[in-house]
Amino acid sequence: DSGATYDYIVVGGGTSGLVVANRLSELKDINVLVIEAGGSAYSNPNVTDTAGYGKAFGTEIDWAYQTTDQEYAEGNRQTVRAGKALGGTSLINGMVYLRAQTAQIDAWEAIGNKGWNWKSLFPYYKKGEGFQVPTDYPWLEGSGVAYDPAYHGYDGPLKVGWSEDQLKDGLAQKMNSTYQNLSPEVPYNKDPNGGQMIGYSLYPKTVDSKLNIREDAARAYYYPYKSRSNLHVWLNTNANKLTWKDGEDATADGVEVTLTNGTTTVVKASREVILAAGALKSPLLLELSGVGNPDVLSKYEIETKVNLPTVGENLQDQMNNGLAYDSKTSYSKSADYVAYPSANQLFSNATAIGSDLLAKIPEYAAQVASANGNITKAKDIERFFKIQWDLIFKAHIPVAEILLEPFGTTYDTEYWGSVPFSRGNVHISSADPTAAASIDPKYFMLDFDLHAQIEAARFIRKVFQTEPFASMAGSETSPGLSSVAADANDQGWSSFIKNNFRSNFHPISTTAMMPKEIGGVVDTSLKVYGVSNVRVVDASVMPFQVCGHLQSTVYAVAERAADIIKAQI
Ligand code: FDA
Numbered sequence: 206d207s208g209a210t211y212d213y214i215v216v217g218g219g220t221s222g223l224v225v226a227n228r229l230s231e232l233k234d235i236n237v238l239v240i241e242a243g244g245s246a247y248s249n250p251n252v253t254d255t256a257g258y259g260k261a262f263g264t265e266i267d268w269a270y271q272t273t274d275q276e277y278a279e280g281n282r283q284t285v286r287a288g289k290a291l292g293g294t295s296l297i298n299g300m301v302y303l304r305a306q307t308a309q310i311d312a313w314e315a316i317g318n319k320g321w322n323w324k325s326l327f328p329y330y331k332k333g334e335g336f337q338v339p340t341d342y343p344w345l346e347g348s349g350v351a352y353d354p355a356y357h358g359y360d361g362p363l364k365v366g367w368s369e370d371q372l373k374d375g376l377a378q379k380m381n382s383t384y385q386n387l388s389p390e391v392p393y394n395k396d397p398n399g400g401q402m403i404g405y406s407l408y409p410k411t412v413d414s415k416l417n418i419r420e421d422a423a424r425a426y427y428y429p430y431k432s433r434s435n436l437h438v439w440l441n442t443n444a445n446k447l448t449w450k451d452g453e454d455a456t457a458d459g460v461e462v463t464l465t466n467g468t469t470t471v472v473k474a475s476r477e478v479i480l481a482a483g484a485l486k487s488p489l490l491l492e493l494s495g496v497g498n499p500d501v502l503s504k505y506e507i508e509t510k511v512n513l514p515t516v517g518e519n520l521q522d523q524m525n526n527g528l529a530y531d532s533k534t535s536y537s538k539s540a541d542y543v544a545y546p547s548a549n550q551l552f553s554n555a556t557a558i559g560s561d562l563l564a565k566i567p568e569y570a571a572q573v574a575s576a577n578g579n580i581t582k583a584k585d586i587e588r589f590f591k592i593q594w595d596l597i598f599k600a601h602i603p604v605a606e607i608l609l610e611p612f613g614t615t616y617d618t619e620y621w622g623s624v625p626f627s628r629g630n631v632h633i634s635s636a637d638p639t640a641a642a643s644i645d646p647k648y649f650m651l652d653f654d655l656h657a658q659i660e661a662a663r664f665i666r667k668v669f670q671t672e673p674f675a676s677m678a679g680s681e682t683s684p685g686l687s688s689v690a691a692d693a694n695d696q697g698w699s700s701f702i703k704n705n706f707r708s709n710f711h712p713i714s715t716t717a718m719m720p721k722e723i724g725g726v727v728d729t730s731l732k733v734y735g736v737s738n739v740r741v742v743d744a745s746v747m748p749f750q751v752c753g754h755l756q757s758t759v760y761a762v763a764e765r766a767a768d769i770i771k772a773q774i
Contacts, residue, residue, distance in 0.1 A: 219293015221763035222481030228767030230436035243290035292423035303753035307400035308600035331358030337366030349377030523709035531679030545603030622657030
């Protein structure tokens with residue numbers, strides 16, 4: 206009923222939004238409305254199938270955002286996928302449940318977000334998690350999966366565990382030996398979800414191990430609770446912008462929406478509006494509401510309500526490439542193998558790469574600042590980059606992720622540098638809320654990002670030349686030695702990398718949590734600067750990339766956001 210008033214309106218019924226809506230609606234006298242642009246995907250087989258990664262791509266539940274022509278990637282555009290239905294991107298993602306290295310979350314505090322560190326976030330990873338102990342599932346015996354009980358939560362709504370698609374033919378063990386035979390060795394890591402991620406392991410996923418179906422945000426946080434009379438969801442409803450209370454202060458009093466039947470109306474919020482529309486949407490909703498860079502807003506005749514020029518800046522994504530090999534064995538199932546090498550393990554000459562990068566940081570920072578018209582300041586970026594450098598070369602975080610996926614008679618790999626330095630942006634390109642945005646991640650703007658991607662490719666070649674794997678694999682089918690020679694230099698790799706990469710679908714930081722004076726958009730209670738009652742709780746707030754995938758951290762941040770909001774009621 207569009208005449209109603211709710212205490213809280215959550216914009217976006219995705220991964221983070223449903224967590225916050227669930228937790229707020231635990232309070233019986235608090236009314237919560239979730240506005241979701243998509244419909245229900247509860248019985249969509251492209252979602253539920255645990256072996257169905259990619260089936261939902263290009264369907265009606267995929268926003269399939271398009272980037273601008275990528276200047277530093279030979280002009281190639283990218284499709285950045287994101288889920289459009291109740292459950293958001295958790296409906297279409299790869300289900301990987303991997304967190305971050307402790308030092309990466311501690312870096313959030315180092316840039317001025319007091320109280321946001323690994324120690325304070327770790328309990329929230331666990332709070333959301335309903336870990337399914339592998340020993341309860343006899344069909345996992347012999348698969349090589351392992352865990353440390355101290356790292357997991359057992360009572361949370363989100364089921365985490367392993368699906369039935371696990372090989373039990375010793376591949377896990379052979380891969381482990383291969384990584385250990387590398388020089389330097391990549392050690393075995395029993396359970397990377399405790400904040401120490403370096404090494405080789407078999408990772409858990411967001412699956413319901415009993416039913417062998419995907420676990421997503423809606424199945425975890427909404428459907429079991431949908432009978433709560435104070436938890437409301439409007440599906441197929443597009444949020445257009447916030448509406449403001451009369452007066453000088455920026456206080457939101459509702460959201461303008463377009464309903465399924467095409468009518469546009471306003472729904473009122475008496476307490477707060479909480480943005481959870483994803484990193485490529487939440488900043489746009491702020492801009493459409495007059496919160497952002499006046500130069501951007503005035504182009505589309507949007508009156509500036511709050512001058513906050515860094516809305517939509519700091520966009521960070523990773524680049525995903527793959528190498529493929531023939532396999533001498535035919536596999537009917539896949540499995541979930543990951544390696545997280547440190548700089549010393551990945552780079553052929555980490556010391557030289559480190560000092561070269563350190564010397565380039567001022568120039569990199571200047572380049573990023575000048576690319577966005579100095580909206581973000583070179584001196585601030587230089588500081589962030591120095592912190593990022595310390596993470597790689599001093600804290601020894603994983604500098605890349607390597608996934609190995611047996612498939613039929615092929616070994617596919619996927620890999621990406623964990624912490625690219627390039628920063629881009631996302632902005633509206635029209636005052637029409639349904640118009641496509643201008644999304645410019647600036648992939649490969651800085652040459653370290655390309656070099657890291659190339660070094661990861663070289664590393665994979667090394668893995669496939671190391672026993673016992675060397676005897677199990679046939680020839681490299683992509684790119685193949687005739688396309689990129691065994692001894693190819695960076696120049697020789699560049700074209701393959703830039704013409705065959707895709708977005709790693711990990712956009713973050715477009716409404717970054719940071720002090721305002723260094724370019725932040727939200728404060729440590731996730732409130733938008735200059736606005737009294739609007740927060741952002743999705744991937745947009747993460748100031749730095751994490752080396753695990755995003756969802757576990759998105760869930761954890763949202764769990765914490767809910768507690769922060771509740772404490773202020
Ligand atoms: P999310 O996208 O979940 O939610 C935003 C919601 O807002 C959506 O439901 C959307 O429809 C809605 N919305 C947007 N605009 C709106 C509007 N104007 N009005 C109303 N509603 C609106 N991570 C991981 O940990 N492991 C993995 O294996 C993968 N793999 C992966 C694969 C693919 C293909 C993708 C695209 C992403 C991943 N990820 C991943 C990333 C991870 O899934 C992702 O970062 C989080 O789910 C993002 O959660 P958010 O809450 O930020 O946005």
